[in-house]
Amino acid sequence: MRDEERRPPPGVLEQGWRTKGGRTYHNDPGCEWLQKGQNRLRLIGKDTHEVVPVRWADVGPGQLQPCDHCCAPAWLERHGRAQVSEKPCLVMSDDRWWEGTLIWESSRRPDGLWWATVTYRKQGQMITEVRSQHDIRAR
Ligand SMILES: [Zn+2]
Numbered sequence: 700m701r702d703e704e705r706r707p708p709p710g711v712l713e714q715g716w717r718t719k720g721g722r723t724y725h726n727d728p729g730c731e732w733l734q735k736g737q738n739r740l741r742l743i744g745k746d747t748h749e750v751v752p753v754r755w756a757d758v759g760p761g762q763l764q765p766c767d768h769c770c771a772p773a774w775l776e777r778h779g780r781a782q783v784s785e786k787p788c789l790v791m792s793d794d795r796w797w798e799g800t801l802i803w804e805s806s807r808r809p810d811g812l813w814w815a816t817v818t819y820r821k822q823g824q825m826i827t828e829v830r831s832q833h834d835i836r837a838r
């Protein structure tokens with residue numbers, strides 16, 4: 700498997716939580732949505748599922764969906780877990796990758812993509828632009 704496929708998407712921590720048998724990946728073991736699910740099970744007399752730690756890298760593609768509630772950059776910021784606000788990255792420009800830094804927007808846009816403000820150095824010039832995930836790579 701390629702390295703980039705194992706990297707968590709924006710807003711998702713490398714170390715998270717899931718319920719046994721659940722299909723959602725949570726950053727937060729105390730996530731409200733997780734608790735609601737557990738309460739609903741309790742209400743209908745079913746056993747609740749144990750919450751267990753899980754690493755994103757150990758999750759097969761498509762096995763778990765990031766929780767809409769706690770797996771978001773905004774959640775990370777609120778909880779002081781934001782991956783350093785400026786992350787190193789590579790930016791595609793003129794068919795080449797340039798070294799820079801990025802700040803992801805707090806949520807996915809209606810086009811389904813993550814966009815970020817990137818700052819990169821190209822031929823001695825600092826350039827700041829807004830780019831989608833297609834033009835950005837981690838480094
Ligand atoms: Zn959650």
